[in-house]
Amino acid sequence: MNSPANSGQPASGSAAERPVKLDCRGVWKLYGPHIDRLLADPSNRPSFEDLQAAGVVGAVRDADVQIRQGEIFVIMGLSGSGKSTLVRCLSRLIEPSAGAIEFDGTDLLSMSEKDLIALRRTKVGMVFQNFALLPHLTVLQNVAFPLDVQGLNRATREARAMEMIRTVGLEGREQYYPRQLSGGQQQRVGIARSLVGEPELWFLDEPFSALDPLIRREMQDEFLRLQNLLHKTIVFITHDFEEAIRLADRIAVMKDGQIVQTATPEELILNPATDYVAEFTKHIPRGKVLRVRSIMAPHDATAAHHGSLAATLTLNEAAQRVAAADAPFAVTDATGQIIGQIDAHLVLRALSEAAP
Amino acid sequence: MSLTSDTPLRLAPVNAWWRKPWLFWLALFVATWAFSTYSFALYKAFDARWIVRFPAALQLPTESWVSEALRWLVEDASFGLFTVRDLTRAISAAIEAPYTVVRSALATGFMDGQGSAANQIAPELSWIAVTVVMVALGRYAKDCGLALLVGACFVYLAVFGQWDSAMITLASVLIAVPLGAVGGLALGILAFRVPVVDRALRPLLDLMQTVPVFAYLVPILFLFGFGPVAALVATIIYAMPPMVRVTILALRGVPEEIVEAGRMVGCTRRQLMWKVLVPSATPTLMVGVNQVIMLTLNMVIIASMIGAGGLGFDVLSALRRLDIGGGIEAGLAIVVMAVALDRLSQAFARRAPTVLADPGQSYVKRHPWLITVLAVVVATYLAGLVMPGLRDYPESATLTTSAFWERAMEYVNVNYFDTFEAIKTTVLTYLLLPIKKFFTGIPWAWGIIAIGLAAWKIGGWRLGLMAVLMSGFIAFSGLWDKAMTTVYLCGASVLIAYVIGVPLGIWAGTNDRANAVLGTIVDTLQTLPSFVYLIPVVMLFRVGDFSAMIAVVLYALAPAVRYAAHGIRSIDPQMIEAGLVSGCTRRQLLWRIKLPLAAPEMLLGLNQTIMLALSMLVITALVGTRDLGQEVYIALTAANTGQGIVAGLSVAFIAIIADRIVSALAKRSEARLRAGA
Ligand SMILES: Nc1ncnc2c1ncn2[C@@H]1O[C@H](COP(=O)(O)OP(=O)(O)O)[C@@H](O)[C@H]1O
Ligand SMILES: [Mg+2]
Secondary structure (H helix, E strand, C coil): CCCCHHCCCCCCCCCHHHHHEEEEEEEEEEEECCCCHCCCCCCCCCCCHHHHHHHEEEEEEEEEEECCCCCEEEEECCCCCCCHHHHHHCCCCCCCCEEEEEECEEEEHHHHHHHHHHHHHHHEECCCCCCCCCCCCCCCCCCCCCHHCCCHHHHHHHHHHHHHHHHHCCCCCCCCHHHCCHHHHHHHHHHHHHCCCCCCEEEEECCCCCCCCHHHHHHHHHHHHHHHHHCCCCEEEEEEEHHHHHCCCCCEEEEEEEEEEEHHHHHHHHHHCCCCHHHHHHHHHHHHHCEEHCEEEECCCHHHHHHEEECEEEEHHHHHHHHHHCCCCEEHHHHHHHHECHHHHHHHHHHHHHCC | CCCCCCCCCCCCCCHHHHHHHHHHHHHHHHHHHHHHHHHHHHHHHHHHHHHHHHHHHHHCCCCHHHHHHHHHHHHHHEECEHHHHHHHHHHHHHHHHHHHHHHHHHHHCCEECCEEEEEEEECCHHHHHHHHHHHHHHHHHHCCCHHHHHHHHHHHHHHHCCCCHHHHHHHHHHHHHHHHHHHHHHHHHHHCCHHHHHHHHHHHHHHHCCHHHHHHHEEEEEECCCCHHHHHHHHHHHHHHHHHHHHHHHHHHHHHHHHHHHHHCCHHHHHHHHHHHHHHHHHHHHHHHHHHHHHHHHHHHHHHHHCCCCCCHHHHHHHHHCCCCHHHHHHHHHHHHHHHHHHHHHHHHHHCCCCCCCCCHHHHHHHHHHHHHHHHHHHHHHEEEHHHHHHHHCCHCCCCCCCHHHHHHHHHHHHHHHHHHHHHHHHHHHHHHHHHHHHHHHCHHHHHHHHHHHHHHHHHHHHHHHEEEEEEEHHHHHHHHHHHHHHHHHHHHHHHHHHHHHHHHHHHHHHHHHHHHHHHHHHHHCCCCCCCCCCHHHHHHHHHHHHHHHHHHHHHHHHHHHHHHHHCCCCCCCHHHHHHHHCCHHHHHHHHEEEEHHHHHHHHHHHHHHHHHHHHHHHHHHHHHCCCHHHHHHHHHHHCCHHHHHHHHHHHHHHHHHHHHHHHHHHHHHHHHHHHH
């Protein structure tokens, strides 16, 4: 059921060695009176209670995230948990109250307005929850807008915009105005606009939350297809845990402005850091998420094997084959090397832990 | 809080009867009434004339202070590099040049030389050309229906012999509207970007909205002299404030995400403003432009007092001559033009961008309308050079309704004189005169105290202090009696407008049919320039307080109806369902649920009604009221700057006090609703 995009590569393996694209350390964003005073001492940060007593909203508190080149990093949390605020700090749409953010090793927060504009034109793209399309421009003009702002001539920018419109599957609608399109189509325009500048880093703030469930699924598939094509570094915001599981290489779970846990989907399900995280994972169908490699037993060379299974298979995919067999299966990695073994008993136990 | 009988004796301090708010109001009213009734007796008993008349010795020479200040400003003030006089001259030149061009093109033709030696070197545009342009605009902005309406309006102007005056008026509109709109946009953008400007502009805009127009005609006359430029300056100043407000609102209303999207694609500040904010806000901005157009047309007649010619001048001179037929004709022409321009600008505001034509085609093919219109303009112009009938609508073919109106009026007056007289006398005796006696009887000293107390009770000590200072200013400028006449006329008119308007509004709020009909009527009433109301009223009831009151009621009715309807309509339907389920009768539903929930909205309507009434009241000075409006009018005819400004400020102060008090009431009633929810 999972997409080729992340079933192809074990997220926890090679991803760890990839360079960090966006490094965010100790970021705070507070709203309210006398914020400077509260954050004056870096060694003594205010607690949740301190903030409440001061009448200050702790929209983001002490967030640490490292986003690695080419990964889909999902920030998940309920509404009001500070996701949008965090992603706006990362894109410097708002100024963090404290902390440090580095993009490709350069300090983002001390960047001048001019450099920031240059960076946004060439390196970053963003998609918004309510599409944020310009109502007075056609689809073509909306998609070409970032290039227009850069001063490219009309022929060039429209040619590139047309190409992007084709990529997101909207050809034939380029002369429509946003309000003549459905929500799903509008968000395709939003996606095309954010990608037309060929950014390296791609922010998406709840891009599919305003869509109907069926369309949402379709758009998720579309999103994975695009990523398979383009290999961007992605920060994806959602309040929907299933969506997070489905798309993420890694997930950061937020609660009350804090990041509670950052892990791969499988790690979250197998080892939730807090009861809060466990509450989310409880309802996730484990067979779809857990993979053979995370529940296999060590390889026993003496045992007879019925056959072999790829380590990246999900339990659902493995279950049918394992159930029919009377001997364990060998588990092989991408190179065909045997790295463990698995049998029906192990699969059943892992699946049954799903029951609350 | 619930207190059961076995609670120990620490009862919360129950509001004793002498603390009840209604008692305060009753006491205040009784005291005021007593003072009003017996002030004359008091004066006799104590031989203290100061009770009823403000002592001349105390009177402050505010008028001459203002006059002196203005004279200094014009004659001596300097900004270092240039003087105030240089500035006004520069503004004059900047306005006069484009105005002359437009007026020449539309109305007078291009002249060479001055005055009687003038020599026409090129004639004006043909009436056919102007009409075709307007029709094409109607088609472009919306559809053939609008094109037809606009065409009919302009043909009407030609056929009924109003063309020349109408074109002079149109020329002023064409200059005043762009300047007002662009100026308002610029100020609005500045205020949006720079918080200090916003804070400085806000009270100024408030004041501009409450100072009666006449009041700033006087200083403008002083600064710019009599003539079309002064009239244009006054018109622009009058029409700009709503544009500033709308601009600020429109820019603030652009969704945050759209702004963020603009920043994320790397817009510079300037690109963000001109490529993202302003275009996204355009539909709302066009509402502002529509307001500028309507206010400009409203100002047309008033501005003709300081030198704008055209239809306004025709109406004004007809009113002065009591030439009923001519007045109605010119008045109708203004209405026709207002309707055409209003519908056109509204259509532009709502216009959906059309799908672009194929850019591969030639320019001519892509713009068939533009090319046709240009062709007609050029062709009629050239043809007009040889055939004058094509240029000016032939005089022999004009119709006039003037005689018809005269005869109709005569008929009405001959046959129904007694009826109208009876109505007038009844209303005067039983409503207007008692109210007048009450207000004008209040001794100034008590009046200031009573207003202060009322304002304090409703809005706190700041409001109380403000009310005392403002009403004190009026008294110390020696305008107390006239101010009370204004308050009485305004109060009576607002009362009547409200008593008529609110039930109509409630009806429109509950009945879709009524809403459609009343909506159209109210919209049309609002399109009419305020002066137009005066014409039929004066014809039927001649000059005096009663006529003034009728005109004010007609003009100020719209907001009472509109806000009441809107208040009723915006009630959460669940509340009504809850009422129905609890078994309310229709009457109970209205009184227990709808009215209380719509109260804040209706108070806003009251506020607007008062504001419109005050602005109209100044205009009714033309029909012989003896209030502050008359004071301003006298100042205008005598070109007395100080008198005009002081009287104008007094009206503004009355408006501000009323506005703050009613707003405080509205806020309170809303807070009560929210606390209860
Ligand atoms: N401009 C602001 N002023 C005050 N509080 C804010 C502001 N923006 C966000 N907040 C508060 O910060 C918290 C996090 O908001 P947000 O980041 O929008 O959450 P999410 O995107 O996860 O729903 C919320 O409690 C919100 O009320
Ligand atoms: Mg959000």
